[in-house]
Amino acid sequence: MDLEKFYNHIDQNQDLYVQRLREAVAIPSVSGDASYRNDVFRMGDWLIGIFEELGINYKAEDIGTHELDGQTLKLPKILLGSYGNDPNKKTILVYGHYDVQPALKEDGWGTDPWELVEDSQGRLLGRGSSDDKGPIIGWLNTIEAYQKLELEFPVNLKICFEGMEESGSEGIDDLIVREAKGYFKDVDCVTISDNYWLGTTKPCLTYGLRGISYFKLTISGPGRDLHSGVFGGTVHEPMTDLAHLFSKLVKADGHILIPGIYDDVAKLDETESNTYKTIQFKQQELHDAIDSDNSIHDNEIDTLMHRWRYPTLSLHGIEGAFSAPGAKTVIPAKVIGKFSIRTVPNMDPDKVTQLVTEFLDKEFAKLGSKNKMKLECIHDGKPWVANTDHWNYVAAAKAVEKVYHVKPDLTREGGSIPVTLTFQEALGDKNVLLLPMGRGDDGAHSINEKLDRSNYINGIKLFGTYLHEVAHIKTE
Ligand SMILES: C[C@H](N)C(=O)N[C@@H](Cc1c[nH]cn1)C(=O)O
Numbered sequence: 001m002d003l004e005k006f007y008n009h010i011d012q013n014q015d016l017y018v019q020r021l022r023e024a025v026a027i028p029s030v031s032g033d034a035s036y037r038n039d040v041f042r043m044g045d046w047l048i049g050i051f052e053e054l055g056i057n058y059k060a061e062d063i064g065t066h067e068l069d070g071q072t073l074k075l076p077k078i079l080l081g082s083y084g085n086d087p088n089k090k091t092i093l094v095y096g097h098y099d100v101q102p103a104l105k106e107d108g109w110g111t112d113p114w115e116l117v118e119d120s121q122g123r124l125l126g127r128g129s130s131d132d133k134g135p136i137i138g139w140l141n142t143i144e145a146y147q148k149l150e151l152e153f154p155v156n157l158k159i160c161f162e163g164m165e166e167s168g169s170e171g172i173d174d175l176i177v178r179e180a181k182g183y184f185k186d187v188d189c190v191t192i193s194d195n196y197w198l199g200t201t202k203p204c205l206t207y208g209l210r211g212i213s214y215f216k217l218t219i220s221g222p223g224r225d226l227h228s229g230v231f232g233g234t235v236h237e238p239m240t241d242l243a244h245l246f247s248k249l250v251k252a253d254g255h256i257l258i259p260g261i262y263d264d265v266a267k268l269d270e271t272e273s274n275t276y277k278t279i280q281f282k283q284q285e286l287h288d289a290i291d292s293d294n295s296i297h298d299n300e301i302d303t304l305m306h307r308w309r310y311p312t313l314s315l316h317g318i319e320g321a322f323s324a325p326g327a328k329t330v331i332p333a334k335v336i337g338k339f340s341i342r343t344v345p346n347m348d349p350d351k352v353t354q355l356v357t358e359f360l361d362k363e364f365a366k367l368g369s370k371n372k373m374k375l376e377c378i379h380d381g382k383p384w385v386a387n388t389d390h391w392n393y394v395a396a397a398k399a400v401e402k403v404y405h406v407k408p409d410l411t412r413e414g415g416s417i418p419v420t421l422t423f424q425e426a427l428g429d430k431n432v433l434l435l436p437m438g439r440g441d442d443g444a445h446s447i448n449e450k451l452d453r454s455n456y457i458n459g460i461k462l463f464g465t466y467l468h469e470v471a472h473i474k475t476e
């Protein structure tokens, strides 16, 4: 295959690809907010339109309903696509998600989050540009480029795009297990592009993810919100209890205070320790990505270890608390604290929930409060680490070298993609590769999320080259 011709074609079609991403970003497919559910459906339909244009066989799997914000809602369909069916070719499964995190202009976005805006530095700003609309559309652009150039597609491609990843991937595990010997039967390996380079200049292949256990801690007491001047000092205030409990979970330096939480964390051995020494990463890249220098650790290795191989606990928010500007003197009647624990090998989600429950029950009892406390784990997913000696990683490394003229770093990721381990296990220990498209400063989940035009375009080249390399690599 003439890769130069392939790359030229992609360069020449940049604007078409950007336009596609623009259309996708304009659909606010927020899975975690019931009021956007129709937009998540619309986003699925938009992708189906492209599947049809490209002649991808597909099924849109109905996976039932779930409860959200006190409503029973239909879950977004899981799109299963199939492109090519040649028994002499390898079969690669690509997974991605078409839902996004919430975004409000007033959170601090410089532009409308649902309008793709390209700035003077070639950054394509918009919610979902990097996580994960750019990458999933990247795969579809890759198929189109092969078609337009009338090149033989190098592999059989299976596609699995879901619309609930940002909200715990509800319903997908059952589908994967159910279809392991059906739709996913011939899959040789899995590739996921849903994470980011470590920094801003060097591409990487990612072989590990942290798990996540996400908790909802509800404290309720008074039957209604109260006037603090009239009732302050005479009632147990839910917010006071919650603030107290939050303060017991984690220290300011990030150390988790829940007894037993570190017990199962994999011990650091010399082999692993050595892997951190060669990674190209500078503290300054962390500071640039967070627009601040408030890092806990003062060196790169500790920073990476605390992102990849140690658990962390983050406090995310409080539902029901007064949060508007001004000075409302309210005592909220019910507050719901949200926090999550990023888990690492060899932690077990059920044990994490048990430890958190026992600890908070004990701490709440110490308060002597007449309020009620309820703890729920609303979703969890296990950590994952892969074997990087596999041909899947070798092919991807060759592709990176061809497109970026540099050997990729092998990295782990602090975030979570719960479905990764499900694929690996349900498909009979098939290798899974994370092949990121965007950069470490893309601001996924944050304000001003972006995907650099060069990452998007080179990412399409990378996907096409990777499939070409997979087709040619020896598998024994
Ligand atoms: C790494 C991936 N792009 C991602 O953002 N994953 C989310 C998954 C999640 C779990 N609960 C809510 N979202 C993440 O790591 O936060």
Ligand SMILES: [Zn+2]
Residues within 6 Å of the ligand: 101, 131, 166, 444, 445
């Ligand atoms: Zn995400």
Ligand SMILES: [Zn+2]
Residues within 6 Å of the ligand: 097, 131, 132, 165, 194, 195
């Ligand atoms: Zn994602």
